[in-house]
Amino acid sequence: MNGISQDEARRAIEGQNPFPGTRGFAGEIDGALIRDVLGRELIYIETEPKQGVGRKWAFDPGQLQEPELVPAGYRYSLTEEEQEQIWNLPNPDPVTERKTALAQLSTAIETAIADVDPTIPVAFSGGVDSAYLAAATEGPLYVCGFEGSKDIIAAKKAAATLNRNLKIIELTHEQLRDATVEVVNAIGRTNTMDVTIALPLYLTAKQVADDGFDQLLLGQGADELFGGYAKVANASNDPRVSATTIREARNEVLKTIPDQMERDMRAIKNASVTPICPYLDDRVVSAALELPEELLIADDQRKVGLRQIAETKLPEEVAYRDKKALQYGSYVSRELDRLARQEGYKRRIDNHVEKYIRHLISKEN
Structure with missing residues (x-):
């Protein structure tokens, strides 16, 4: 087991x-x-x-x-x-007392992080999810992206605010081409979204392994648990979810975690690194499921509860920083699209980036 x-x-x-x-x-x-x-x-x-x-x-x-x-x-x-x-995700009633719900979540997160080796590296993008982990641990911080990418800029600012050293994995097009083949072989998928999410995870893990570590701390699960998606915030009129309330939409999004974990774990483990995800600890999940809607999303602010807890450990500008999804903030999605177009796979072609990915795989075989 x-x-x-x-x-x-x-x-x-x-x-x-x-x-x-x-x-x-x-x-x-x-x-x-x-x-x-x-x-x-x-x-x-x-x-x-x-x-x-x-x-x-x-x-x-x-x-x-x-x-x-x-x-x-x-x-x-x-x-x-x-x-x-044999198991289903529970759907408990929300805790009505805001302070109680926040206290439960804070205790759960702190306990989950305390169970982790504090010296292991953190995949750090400068957003609240990874910054909270960084503030509670002492391992090296790693950010992956192309020069000038939003993730690198945000990570630099956040690391400086926390007075922490940051290792920057600055990508090149050659690295991206080579890693695309490696990632597809690792995750068994060629669709653009999965590949562009897995690429920065794999490349970060690869550098972490090269530096002598065999574990990596990640903020996986935070967006799903705490209301980090626009489609959850706009549940009543967003066609991407069938639910009509914020909590129902959050619970619907939670069901995507198993598929995401297969992709992320296979990518990271292919670099001989074990992913550690404190937000997906049972205690954190249980506490998150009991959050009332106003601690998920309120006044166009997402992940309200997590940010309010993180604010006790982080500067306000870090705790409330908006951040693009990994594939966009790292510019991996943008640059893979650029490589595809350079090879003749223009945007007018349906699924042009995936066709380019399949082209790279066919060349290797």
Whole structure:
């Protein structure tokens, strides 16, 4: 088992407890495979069982001929074609007292971070998610992007405000081309969004590994848990979500975490680095699920609760800084688009960047 003991796993199954106090888990128990409710650990099963020997499984899909990812919250039998969902994300009523909700969240985050080695590196973009982690730890800070990118500029300012050294991974087009092939092979996807998100994660992890570290602290899950998306803020009229309220939309977005974690973990682990995500600790998730809407989004401000907690540790300009998504703030998306157009894959072509990505893969093969 990864992330949990056999006894703890049995208790979680018997009690149908989706949050047994871990940062995610997966593994084999009593003739079956299980994966936690948010899919924070990965486990794969062979699609077709071999007669007489049952179904093979692995944590690494590369060890199987036809790997199938066990869905988050499920139990898959190894001897029969039997599967069942044993955990669901709870939907508790919000805590009505604002101070109580903030105190619960603050305690959960501080406890989750305290359980982490404080000397490991932080993937640092200068936004509130990574700055909070940096303020509570002492490891080196890493930012990845092209020269002049918004992430590098923001990270420099935030690191200076925190009086911390910052290692800048300044990308080139040659690095981006080479890493694109490596990332596609690692994550098994070629769509533009997944590749451009995974690229800066992989390149940061690669540098971290080169510098002698084998773990990386990340702010994954903060946007999903705390209301960081425009589509959540505009739930009542945004077609990207079916929910009509902020809390319902936040809960809908949470269901995307298992798919994102597969991509991010495979990219980072391919660089021989283990991702550590304190915001996805069970205690933090539980506290976040109880936040009232006004601590998610209020007056066009997103991630209100997290920012108010972070304000106790960070300067106001860092705690309330707006930040672009990783693929845009690093300029990775922009520059991969530029490379595609230089190779003749113009924007008038449908999915022109993905076609360019597939071109790069075909050249390697």
